[in-house]
Amino acid sequence: MKLRITLAVVFALMLGGCMVGPKYAKPSTPMTAAFKEAPPDSFKETKDWKFANPGAPSLPAKWWETFGDAQLTALEEQVAAGNQDLKIAEARLRQARALIRFNRASEFPTISTGASIASLRDSANRPNFPLAPKSTGDFVLPFDLSYEVDLWGRVRRTVNAAREETQAVSADLATATLSIQAELAYDYFELRAADAQAQLLADTVKAYTDALQLTRNRFEGGAAPKSDVAQAQTQLDSVLAQQTDIGVQRAQYEHAIATLLGKPPAQFTLAAAPLDSQPPAIPVAVPSQLLERRPDIAASERRVEEANEQIGIARAAFFPTVMLGASAGLEGNSILNWFNWPSRFWAVGPSLAQTLFDAGRRRAGSDVAVAGYDAAVAAYRETTLTAFQQVEDNLAALRILENEQKQQRDAVASAQESLQIFINRYQGGVDNYLQVITAQTIALTNERTEIDIQRRRMDASVLLVKALGGGWKITDLPSLPSLRKG
Numbered sequence: 001m002k003l004r005i006t007l008a009v010v011f012a013l014m015l016g017g018c019m020v021g022p023k024y025a026k027p028s029t030p031m032t033a034a035f036k037e038a039p040p041d042s043f044k045e046t047k048d049w050k051f052a053n054p055g056a057p058s059l060p061a062k063w064w065e066t067f068g069d070a071q072l073t074a075l076e077e078q079v080a081a082g083n084q085d086l087k088i089a090e091a092r093l094r095q096a097r098a099l100i101r102f103n104r105a106s107e108f109p110t111i112s113t114g115a116s117i118a119s120l121r122d123s124a125n126r127p128n129f130p131l132a133p134k135s136t137g138d139f140v141l142p143f144d145l146s147y148e149v150d151l152w153g154r155v156r157r158t159v160n161a162a163r164e165e166t167q168a169v170s171a172d173l174a175t176a177t178l179s180i181q182a183e184l185a186y187d188y189f190e191l192r193a194a195d196a197q198a199q200l201l202a203d204t205v206k207a208y209t210d211a212l213q214l215t216r217n218r219f220e221g222g223a224a225p226k227s228d229v230a231q232a233q234t235q236l237d238s239v240l241a242q243q244t245d246i247g248v249q250r251a252q253y254e255h256a257i258a259t260l261l262g263k264p265p266a267q268f269t270l271a272a273a274p275l276d277s278q279p280p281a282i283p284v285a286v287p288s289q290l291l292e293r294r295p296d297i298a299a300s301e302r303r304v305e306e307a308n309e310q311i312g313i314a315r316a317a318f319f320p321t322v323m324l325g326a327s328a329g330l331e332g333n334s335i336l337n338w339f340n341w342p343s344r345f346w347a348v349g350p351s352l353a354q355t356l357f358d359a360g361r362r363r364a365g366s367d368v369a370v371a372g373y374d375a376a377v378a379a380y381r382e383t384t385l386t387a388f389q390q391v392e393d394n395l396a397a398l399r400i401l402e403n404e405q406k407q408q409r410d411a412v413a414s415a416q417e418s419l420q421i422f423i424n425r426y427q428g429g430v431d432n433y434l435q436v437i438t439a440q441t442i443a444l445t446n447e448r449t450e451i452d453i454q455r456r457r458m459d460a461s462v463l464l465v466k467a468l469g470g471g472w473k474i475t476d477l478p479s480l481p482s483l484r485k486g
Contacts, residue, residue: 018151018152018153019152019153019156019157019312020152020153020312020315020316020318020319021153021157021308021309021311021312021313021314021315021316022308022311022312024305024308024309026301026304026305027301027304027377027380027381029291029380029381029384029385030381030384030385031287031288032287032388033286033287034286034287035284035286035287035388035391035392035395036392037392037395037396037399038395038399039284039395039398039399040279040398040399040401040402041399041402042278042279042281042402043281043282043398058283058285058293058468058469058471058473059282059283059465059468059469059470059471060471061470061471062076062471063181063465063470063471064076064181064185066280066282067185067277067280067461068277068280069188069277071188071270071273072185072188075184075188075257075261076181076184076185078261078262079177079180079181079184079260079261080177081262082261082262082263083180083260083261083262084262085176085180086173086176086177086180089169089172089173089176089177090173092169092172092173093166093169093170093172093173095169096162096165096166096169096170097166099162099165099166100159100162100163100166102162103155103158103159103161103162104159104162106148106155106158106159107150107155107156107159108147109145109146109147109324110145110146110147111143111144111145112143112144112146113141113142113143113144113329114142115140115141115142116138116139116140117137117138117139117140118137118138119137119138137332137333137334137335138331138333139330139331139332139333139334139335139338140329140330140331141329141330141331141338142327142328142329142331143327143328143329144325144326144327145324145325145326145327146323146324146325147323147324147325148321148322148323148324149322149323149324149350151319151320151322152315152316152319153312153316154312154313154316154317157309157310157312157313157316158309158313160309161306161309161310161313163480164302164303164305164306164309165302165303165306166478167298167299167302167477167478167480168298168299168300168302168303168306169299170477170478171295171296171298171299171302171477172295172296172299174295174472174476175295175296175299178295178466178469178470178472179466180260181470182462182463182465182466182470183260184257184260184261185462185465186459186462186463187253187256187257187260188253188257189275189277189455189458189459189462190249190253190455190459191250191253191254191257191270192273192274192275192276192277193275193451193452193454193455193458194246194249194250194253195250195272195273195274195275196274196275196276196451196454196455197246197448197451198243198246198247198250198272198274199272199274200444200447200448200451201239201242201243201246202243204239204444205236205239205240205243208232208235208236208239208440209236211232211235211236211423211436211440212229212232212233212235212236214232214427215228215229215231215232215433216229216232223429224433227433228432228433231433231434231437232433232437235437235440235441239444250272254268254269254270257270275451275454275455275458277458278457279398279457279458279460279461280461282461282464282465282468284391284395284464284468285468287388287391290384290387290388290391290468290469291384291474292473292474293468293469293472293473293474294383294387294468294469294472295469295472295476296383296387297380297383297384297387298474298477300376300379300380300383300384301380302477303376303379303380304373304376304377304380306376307369307372307373307375307376307377308373310369310372310373311366311369311370311373313369314362314365314366314368314369315366317355317362317365317366318362318366319354320352320353320354321352321353321354322350322351322352323350323351323352323353324348324349324350325347325348325349325350325351326346326347326348326349327345327346327347327348328344328345328346328347328348329344329345329346330343330344330345331343331345387467390463390466390467391464391467391468393463393467394460394461394463394464394467395464397456397457397460397463398457398460398461398464401453401456401457401460402457404453405450405453405454405457408446408449408450408453409450411446411449411450412443412446412447412450415439415442415443415446415447416443418439418442418443419436419439419440419442419443421439422435422436422438422439423436423439
């Protein structure tokens, strides 16, 4: 009867247990109704593009397919299987899930046993014992139960903190995946831009070789001085050096792509193909939706709630700890009576422990938890502001670079026309070869600049996709109910 009463009291305490500490509320963040920077005109010309609309579509999960490059798509499909950084992030997620189970174990009693067999001989000189020594046996099979009654929510908050950390780590994995996918696309377009520069320089070498032959013919015919030949040879050698230098850049980007795919650079080769892509129209949501589409923002917010749980855990230390202990088993003095019914024993009852003085340790622990929460809130807001900045930066870059490329195309056309005029005048004996060299240099510089602007546009498109969270959504986080099962 006493055992039943004790268990009933403990059960009532368990049901009535509260959770000390603050209730979580999602922190506010600086917010605007729309982004400041306007998108490029090419975005607005497509029917699928939407801006500053709460119902704006998000990017697809395989966002790289919007670039329409089959080679890029094939490379992106290999990232998840081969990249070692993603394997690290995935292992950390499994570790976080295991920690949930580890902390959940505290919600249940701990039961242990430890059978022992011993032969005992009491001292003949022991007080209150007969003079004749006596040897006996001690056979024990105990079962001990220990359980902390979670009156103040310390255990529950510890489990909740583990679940929230698992959600944060899951978002970290998504962030790492997006970052590596974006880095692969970025390096890919850098490599293709290097291929375009290499092709331009190869065409320029051919043109300058023809120009060198022209000056030699004129020199041999007495129509031009030897200095023209020297100048043409210098111009050709200079472009050959530039062509060689491009090879260094291309090799480095090819090696970087191989590493992202988890392959040794020696086992990876990408055939040359000049950059010939245009930035796709990228759907841009309102700033408030960005909070639900960036995995790094979600991870930061989850860690704010985790820090809130730590405050409750720290405050629970100010209250008594209630433990339920029980022990039962069999004990005999020989193997013959060890398992007899009279050999049974048991003990059960609660215990309470309260720290009376700790020189401010618990107060300091509470202050540490509060400061950690404040830091997590500030980190969350900073992550949000950084996300807004990244979107604004790349929207501005795409719009400005689109206009700059149009202007640069006009500059290239003018430079090519000017070069042809000076070549014709040189062939007619009107101008010296220095005018041709100057026009050649200007034309090549403008053509290389046009390729570089195109490269920057593609890079900005990749960075905008990354800034918008790729195809990730907050619903991709593992739900708390599913983590309770884990």
